[in-house]
Structure formats: structure tokens, C-alpha cells
Amino acid sequence: MTGLKGPVMRNNKTKKGKDLIVDRASLLKxxxxxxxxxxxSATIMWGDKAYxxxxxxxFLLTGLLLVILYKxxxxxxPAIEKNYALLLLIGILLTGNFMIGRGFYYILEGFTTWLGNIDPQVTAYAIPLATGSMLAALLIDIHTAIVFSVITSLxxxxxxxxPFYSIFSFAAGLTAAFSVIRCKRRSAIWRAGLFVGLVCMLASIIIFYQEQFLTLNTVAALGFAFANGLIVATLVxxxxxxxxxxxxxxTxxxxxxxxxLNQPLMRNLLLEAPxxxxxxxxxxxxxxAAAEAVDVNPLLARVSAYYHDI
Structure with missing residues (x-):
């Protein structure tokens, strides 16, 4: 019986250890x-009459959307389950996106109030919420950026x-994400920002066509919408x-x-080991060429090959 108890005790300890790890992981999530x-939720409700x-x-609605994103x-x-750094990055992108947006909205709203002849609400078209979608596409992948855009717009x-602003935000986010697929140069971010600005202008025209057209507020909204893309490009x-x-x-x-090939390391390699x-x-x-054939990142494969003997 003694021989039987030993393995049982070890299995129990192993099981407890695994349960402890699972509990810690679940607690962290x-x-x-x-x-x-x-x-x-605090960022969204800030400044409103909060009952x-x-x-x-x-809080519950925000939590539900985050759970949907995680699922x-x-x-x-599936590897994201243990990739806490990636989960943290997504959380930072989402919360930071709204914090920056709230800051811009506060500043621009105060500016239009000071001017006095423009409706402060049109400054919402300059809120750079597409920043998070573009960063998600560049740092993670396009699928995450699309889901990110959906949650951000809601x-x-x-x-x-x-509700019209949800559509506006979703259009801007999708444009930002798809404009930087396989982005190879930092200058391409500015081109993507230009696309975002143009789409925002088009969306604002459609929204204002429902209510008022060719007014000072419409012109201001168009200007703010185009500035949205430039702000997004700058922030990204x-x-x-x-x-x-x-x-x-x-990336x-x-x-x-x-x-x-003009990198100092590669030039040194050419001189010392041609x-x-x-x-x-x-x-x-x-x-x-092989990476392109199997639809994986050819640039990553090429870089790895360049430095594989160093």
C-alpha cells in the first residue's frame, strides 16, 4: 500500500500545481x-451625469464587448491565451484610443465654443479613434483590427x-486598417491618413445630408473630418x-x-566575409520566394535569411 500511496500523492501535488497555475492565469485575465x-467605462462616461x-x-457593457473580443x-x-503581453497591448490600444479621443474632443470643443459660431458637436468628426485600428493592423493583424473597429465604433x-457616429467611426477604422496592410514604409502611414480623411469627409457629408446641408457647420464638419485623418497619421x-x-x-x-543592405552590420559583413x-x-x-508561395510573411523570411549566419 505504501508503494501505491507515493504515486497518488505525487499526482495530487502535480494536479494542485496545475490548478494553481490555471487559477493564477484566470485571475490575471x-x-x-x-x-x-x-x-x-470611466472614459466614456466622464463629464456626463453619471448615475x-x-x-x-x-461597465458591464464594456466588459461584455471585451469578452467578445477575447473569445x-x-x-x-489560440496562442493568445498565454500571450499576456498581446492581451495587455490590445487593452492599452483600446483604452488609450478613447483617452486620446476624449482629450482631443475636449480641446476642440472648447475651441469651437470660444469661436461661438460653430456647433461644438461637429468637433466629434475630428476625434482620431481610427488610430487604434491602424495600430492594431500594424502591430497585430487585420482581423484584430476589424474587430477592434467594431468595438470602438459601438x-x-x-x-x-x-448612432450615426458609430457608422462614421466604423468607416474610419476600417479604412485605417485596410490602408496599412503590408505597409512597407513609414510614409505609407501618411497616405493611409489621407484615405482616412477622405472617407471621413464622405461619411460626414452623408450624415449631414440627413439634417442640414451647405451650412457653416457642414463646412466645419468637413474640415474636422479631413483633419481626422491627418491627426491619425501623426499619432500612429x-x-x-x-x-x-x-x-x-x-512590423x-x-x-x-x-x-x-546599407546597414552597418551588413556592410561590415561584406568587407570581412564576402x-x-x-x-x-x-x-x-x-x-x-518560398514564403510567398506558402503565403507567409516574405519580408520576415528574407530578413531572417540575411542574418542567419551572423
Whole structure:
């Protein structure tokens, strides 16, 4: 019997250890969910007459949307379950997006109030909520960016109490995400911002056509809508390097900088080991073609081949 008890005790300890790990992982996920739900709901409800039931409703709704986002990511990207850095990044993108948007709205609303002849509500068309979608597309993938845009647009409509603004925000977010697919140069971010601005202008025209047209507010809305794209491009250009460095993510833009043969390391390799240098170039070309054939990132494969002997 003694021999039987030993293995049983070890199995129990192993099981308890696994349960403890699972509990810690679940606790961490729940903590992230509660934290980001609280921050998001507070950002959305800030400045409004917040009754207890309103605050609770906003918190629960935000939490529900975050759970839907997590479940969707788990469905097509199961590895995210243990990738807490990626979960943290998504939470930061979502909450930071609305914090920045709230800040811009507050500043622009005060500016139009000071002018006195423009409806302060038209400044909503300059809120750069598409920033999060563009960053999600660059740092993660297009699927995440699309779901991100859906959630952002729903929360934006709740924030401003305008269902049309949800459509406006969704159109801007999708444009931002699809405009940077396989983005190879940082200058392409500005081109994407231009597309976002044009789509925002078109969306604002459609929205204002329902109510009023060819008024001062319409012209102001068009200007704010176009500025939206420029603000998005500016924010993405500023935040992308910081997020890449903080979360150790290499986007295609960073990889393109590494593939530059004028890099000091590659030039040094050419001088000290020309045979290895030419071998790396040939392997890089072959690997890039193979990667394109199997539909994986050819740029990443090429960079890996360039530096595989260093």
C-alpha cells in the first residue's frame, strides 16, 4: 500500500500545481478585464451625469464587448491565451484610443465654443479613434483590427449618444486598417491618413445630408473630418516606434529597415566575409520566394535569411 500511496500523492501535488497555475492565469485575465472595463467605462462616461445604474451598465457593457473580443481572438488565434503581453497591448490600444479621443474632443470643443459660431458637436468628426485600428493592423493583424473597429465604433456611439457616429467611426477604422496592410514604409502611414480623411469627409457629408446641408457647420464638419485623418497619421507615426520597442514587435516597417543592405552590420559583413554575405543574399532571395508561395510573411523570411549566419 505504501508503494501505491507515493504515486497518488505525487499526482495530487502535480494536479494542485496545475490548478494553481490555471487559477493564477484566470485571475490575471479577469483582473485585466475588470481594469480595462473600468477605465473604458470611466472614459466614456466622464463629464456626463453619471448615475449608479448608468455607471454599472457602462461597465458591464464594456466588459461584455471585451469578452467578445477575447473569445473571437481565441477562436482564430489560440496562442493568445498565454500571450499576456498581446492581451495587455490590445487593452492599452483600446483604452488609450478613447483617452486620446476624449482629450482631443475636449480641446476642440472648447475651441469651437470660444469661436461661438460653430456647433461644438461637429468637433466629434475630428476625434482620431481610427488610430487604434491602424495600430492594431500594424502591430497585430487585420482581423484584430476589424474587430477592434467594431468595438470602438459601438463604444463611440454610446459615448456621443449618436448612432450615426458609430457608422462614421466604423468607416474610419476600417479604412485605417485596410490602408496599412503590408505597409512597407513609414510614409505609407501618411497616405493611409489621407484615405482616412477622405472617407471621413464622405461619411460626414452623408450624415449631414440627413439634417442640414451647405451650412457653416457642414463646412466645419468637413474640415474636422479631413483633419481626422491627418491627426491619425501623426499619432500612429509617433506611437508606433514606442509600442514596437515596448512590446518587442517587429512590423514590416521595421523589417524593411533591417533588410537595407546599407546597414552597418551588413556592410561590415561584406568587407570581412564576402562569401557569407553573398550566400546570405542568395538564401534570402530563395526564402522570400518560398514564403510567398506558402503565403507567409516574405519580408520576415528574407530578413531572417540575411542574418542567419551572423
Amino acid at each position: 479577469v483582473s485585466l478585464l475588470v481594469f480595462f472595463s473600468a477605465v473604458l 449608479p445604474e448608468t455607471i454599472i451598465s457602462a 473571437d481572438l481565441m477562436r482564430y488565434k 463604444l463611440a456611439g454610446i459615448w456621443l449618444g449618436n 507615426s509617433a506611437l508606433l516606434p514606442l509600442l514596437e520597442y515596448s512590446f518587442k514587435i517587429s 514590416d516597417i521595421s523589417l524593411l529597415e533591417l533588410v537595407d 562569401g557569407t554575405y553573398h550566400h546570405s543574399i542568395v538564401v534570402g532571395t530563395l526564402v522570400e
